[in-house]
Amino acid sequence: MEEEKEKHENKMEAPGTFALSIIFLVAFIVMWFAHLKWLVEIWGVR
């Protein structure tokens, strides 16, 4: 039972999707930081 559970928990069910998701996350982070760059270029306001 324990063994079975461990085996399940160490399984990669969808490695292809996982790789695609990482690409997505990287694109997301790059876009976010591009906006941070645009933000600091504007005038000060508060």
Next chain:
Amino acid sequence: MPEEREKAEEGKEPIPAWQLFYDDIFLLFFLGVAIPTLVYTVWGLMEIVQIPELPVFKP
């Protein structure tokens, strides 16, 4: 553990509490109405009511 397996086969193993919570559509309904209404609408209206009048500025 054979005993446990037997129990599961009979369908007697208790359903986890989280699963019961997720299955309770009407509790979710209540929370789904209450959270945005309080956090967004009611709080927002309270702030709108409390906005001060335009003070006097020296020209």
Next chain:
Amino acid sequence: MAIKEPERIWWKPFTRDERLWVAMALLWMMGSFVFMPVYHFIGAQNPPSETYRVRDHEKFRALVDGMVAKYKVGEDKGVPVVKPEPGSDVFMQASMWQWYPVLELEKGKTYRIHLSSMDITHGFSIQPINMNFMVVPDYDYVLTLTPTTAGDYYIVCNEFCGLGHHLMVGKMIIK
């Protein structure tokens, strides 16, 4: 299946890829959430929230006129150009379809810019620096603004305000 009722107990542990993905996504989301309050204290660019209620539009108009009378330094296409003192309260009036008056500000100095509308909702969009704020009638929105680059800047209305919406352009001169 998404189209059938799941097995009796579906509350089951995640596999490795699921666990990793949820952890990474959660980490990134927490990071981008914490950014907001943190930048509020350390950043120079934050949405202002100082606001006053303007029950009487004439009261705001009188403040604008008082400022124009005191600080007027010229005219640009018939609109008075005003050069207020750094640090002072500056009043900018929006109406269909004009920004009044033209402001002349000093680079690197801080001003308290009051925005209010005399009629309907307008959008205060400084171009080409691309900073955008809303101007709501019956409210005074105070931007504590520090222009950091010199040049001519234009104020475009970017909230629909009737058929003359596209004619509503104002000007700011930063020296």
Next chain:
Amino acid sequence: MDYRICSLTGLKINKPAEDLIKWNMVTAILFLAIGGFMGLLMALTRWPSVHYLDTSHYYRFLTLHGFDALLLWILFFEVALVHFTSAVLLNTRVVAPFSAWIAYALMLVGAAFVNIVVFAGKADVLFTSYVPLKANGVYYLGIIIFAVGAIVAFANFFANIIQARRDKAYQHSLPLGTFGLAAASIIGIVTLAHGAVIMIPVFFWSIDLIKYIDPATYRLVFWGLGHPSQQINVCAMVAMWYMTAGFVLGAKPVNEKLSRTAFVLYILFINVASEHHLLVDPVLSSWHKIINTSYVMHLAVLASMIHAFAIPASIEVALRNKGYTKGLFDWLKNAPWGNPAFSATFLSIIGFGFLGGTTGVIFGTEQFNIIRHNTFAITGHFHATVVSGTTIAFMGGTYLLIPYIFRRNLVLPKLAAIQPYLYAIGVAVMLIGMMAAGTYGVPRRHWDITFSNAIFSFSFDPSADMFLSMMGVGGLFAALGGAMFIIISLGSIMFGRKIQ
């Protein structure tokens, strides 16, 4: 009871449910045709070298484009999904067909009021109709009637669920597709209640019975309608993704706990995203802005990222089980790309995730909103979510349901196979053009960005013109793809070969 057994899926289909789904779907498609045509006119006007419509027609048709394409097409389709998931998927019945038809009639009457009054030129106020901008009373009355009808329709979902439970149509848990529509219905009721609450006083104000509506209060409560109505779409769209993967490939959610957690996070937290529209408003305090825009700590965004993983993963697992196990992407190569229901779903996941979701989180961040609010980038963002996300998903849903519900095969199957690609590429080009133009400060909802007759004249960076032209070209392709969808779907419903 009046049931038939679907020969393709084995589902037990209740006759009133079938009729309700048919009528709501056809109505949705007709409003998409109107709204989409208006969208074409919008693209042709904002394309600088074409600049087709005059000022007043631009704003008039923009009002209609927003209402028909954003609210009517999507909500009518969602009501069809309400009946599909709460009655058909559970092999049970619509418990109160009469009230479901009342809901349909109210929605249709409200929709007709708004369309007629806008066409007549009495309500050039755009979708948001910010007071004190005033439209004819019929406009607000139409919205109220429509909202009440939609509330009744979503309430029907819960009535059906209670009855299904009594009929022992399910034991403990709803199927995931139904659970997704439960999330959509919960959000729908919150949303439409906000709409009714604010539109009723505004209606009285428009006929001079009430003197004053506070503009800030209107903005706050209106966005309790305006933004969450898009969150209904998100839930319904994600449920559609799961269901299409299930019907087409027999895919099974990789982990019910994961997928359901994501829906629960939507129910609890996604609605506060209304604040996105008020970030650079006066009135609200910074804490209200931060807590609300964070979707309560970005947990609702986490939910989208979970779905974005869980659905392709379920597709991958299903295809791997069919034997496509070589390497990382063999399954992707061998997916049924020629099936428009599947390809539309996959394109919708990519479009919504990469373009819509990311920009939504970024533009919804309190500070970033200063540089994006009311620029064309915002228009790009919500076209990414609503068009390249929801609309494409529902197009796939239409292709999926025509054989099951209308019992007809698709006409022009070759055209149907390429339609999702043409539409998705057109929309992607269009909205990338919009987003890029927005980074140069080009405003949304603006007839003439050359400011040729304005007192102070000013020009945007010339690159903005290039991106606006890109938007125009993309818009043309999208319109072509949209027209193909209308022809194929209505053609199949009327003339498709009958399935026994």
